[in-house]
Amino acid sequence: MIENEQYLTSLLNNDSKGIMKIYTAVFPRVRKFLLQNKGTQQDAEDIFQKALIQITVRYRKERFEINTSFEAYLFTACKNLWRRELNTSKNRVTNSDIIELVPAERDTALTILEQKRWELFSEKLDLISGNCKKILTMFFNNSSYADMVKKMGYSSETVARQRVFKCKTKLSKKIKDDQRYNSLKKL
Template structure:
């Protein structure tokens, strides 16, 4: 096993934005087990931990690219805090969902149709941009969005480990996100 050298936060941030596989792999090997342990201890599973970790890395990369964030603490501590906040937000949203089937929300037909139209336009934009990424990314993302476990994705692709697949999913999601956000229609289709 190789020794992970100490790097400053800006190097990690730039590696996320640039998609540097070597450094992203180090981020995974250094931090994922702690995030997984936290989520398993707080009503979550391994898949939840993987999703939260991916979202956190993507969120940090996008924020750094957009705002050029500077981390005052260590990168590891910052990443763990982002993961904890994402998981707590997820738990809170699950807790606040109404499960009473007798509650009927009164929504005007016009508002419902407008929401359906916006949702359709979002879906069309998503599919259009998905078709712009490489064939490899399309395959990986299709499997990921279908919630195929990482182990099965490894078996059906040329990749040799789940870590490599996670990195590829991260890069492909980032590319897709950049394409969507770069489209002039994106702002008009955001949720208010």
Template sequence: MRDDFFLNALVKEDKKVILSIYKNNLPKVKKFVLQNKGNKEDAEDVFQRALLQIGVRYRREKFCITTSFDAYLFTVCKNLWRRELNKYKKEVTNNDVVELYNEENDNSLALIEQKRQELFMEKLNVISDNCREILLMFFAKTSYAEIVQVTNYSSEVVVRQRVFKCKKKLTEIIKADKRYNSLREI
């Protein structure tokens, strides 16, 4: 199924398709949230917010998902949950602890983070197949020794050098994109 099928279903509020999205994706999100200091209700809330955010964004600006819809949704949920864990930053003023939180700012930052992820994935698909393979293993925390076994490289030193060069190339490609400056840290 094309991923815009799911995006259109969210916009049209197609209950049957949305129920299938819940059935296929909510268990993975629950597992992630439970493993990261959350509970079942937190997971359901994050999942609902992610669907709402994706639907609203797609209604405003049609965009393409370069991965599967399920992977995209899971990434949005992970980002929302991580943001949720970080949102109650504490500031000490005159021996009082003040919790800082601004929902509007939080939603804007979540959207920027989502767009950054999309730019990263888009540019990762532009670099050579070899670099993409090496970087995906590196980002998945695969050891250099394991990368040597999987690839044709002769040693861990060569793999380290290749990872460095590929990261540098990916960074250059990302920075050359006109969207980069608008997505930098605020």
């Protein structure tokens, strides 16, 4: 299907016009699905972005053919990601009424471990570009994508999401490449 190839090429080339066509064609259905299934607008945006990135990465790695419409393929990818997210969150149990008694030594050890993690994170954050550092700081402070567009001068929220993803990936790689990472990650 020629249209499928055009969409995939738009993703590969980071063509904003093509990507906006994808958003216009598919995002409203994804948003509606998530809102009807315990999701929020932010969840819909995040899931949609993750699906686009997964498709792009997979297509870069191995050229594959989509036998249905691209819109149906992307919508299905979003649905699967959301279901996986719901299953993961369902398995998390929270009970604020339970107070765990922690021995002083264990509490101290956890505090030190957390501090070392924070130091590694901060150190690696300082090593990425100023632009990435600024966008990630905004992201970690829960700034909206609309605010990022205004403050950073991006053309759209899609571009802001892509920058956040790329910067998070760079930061994550720097952290994971550090020798200290394996001893500090959660067991």
